Amino acid sequence: MPASETLPLFPLHTVLLPGAGLGLRVFERRYLDLIRECGRSGGGFGVCLILEGEESGRPATPAAYGTEATIEDFATGEDGLLNLRLRGGRRFHVQRTRVRDNGVVMGEVDWCPPEQDDELRPEHSLLATVLEKIFEKAGATPPGMRSSDLDSASWVGWRLAELLPLSDAQRLAVLQEDDPHARLDRLLAMMA
Missing domain, CATH: 1.20.58 (Methane Monooxygenase Hydroxylase; Chain G, domain 1)
Incomplete structure (x- = not known):
């Protein structure tokens, strides 16, 4: 069993699926920090469905399963907000979470095994x-x-x-x- 990895999580009121695209507007400082860190490291972040709470304000409770998001494109909208185009990648299972001082939820995740490319039955x-x-x-x-x-x-x-x-x-x-x-x-x- 591979060791768990720490991944910043972006809880949303939607489910990102592997291979799917998602548009996202970012305005909260904690998520702007998360995006900046991902840009520096070249890594992605996890998107999980919110089970309890809201997308802004206090940290929300994320579902135990999520999908790694990579940034395909970004721009600043006319309203000055950061607009991202994300693409879903690997699935993961969250084992534990903690909240950093800046409010970003960090997940200790195990990656789900890669899928076999089986033919349709x-x-x-x-x-x-x-x-x-x-x-x-x-x-x-x-x-x-x-x-x-x-x-x-x-x-x-x-x-x-x-x-x-x-x-x-x-x-x-x-x-x-x-x-x-x-x-x-x-x-x-x-x-x-």
Whole structure:
């Protein structure tokens, strides 16, 4: 079992999934400090769903599972706030948290194992078709998508969980699932 790693956490009222994009406006000093530290170190930070509390003010209680976020782009908006474009990476399980003096929640995390690139099973082929229809209706496909991605159980599961109208609790349940085929079973059940 790999040793735990310390990761700054950014609790939000949303679930960031692996491979998904997320826009974020940053205005609190503690999170500006967190972004500056990540820029200096070249590292990312963790995004976790808020279980209790709010995004601003007192430190919120984060869910035990989250996703590492990397900054793809940033700009200052007309209102002077920092606007970030994030991309979800590795999943992690938070073992313990502590709050630094500046209010940033630090998590002692264990990284979830990398997923196997298994092919879709026949019972999940309908999900790839649903995903294709969603892309057609939107008139766009995700950046960097390859045609072979629609055969990947992991990729199809993450993209469906990102695009379907699920609640945050449902997305968190999907995020916590280690097996891509069980994740697809869960998504099928949610769609039924």
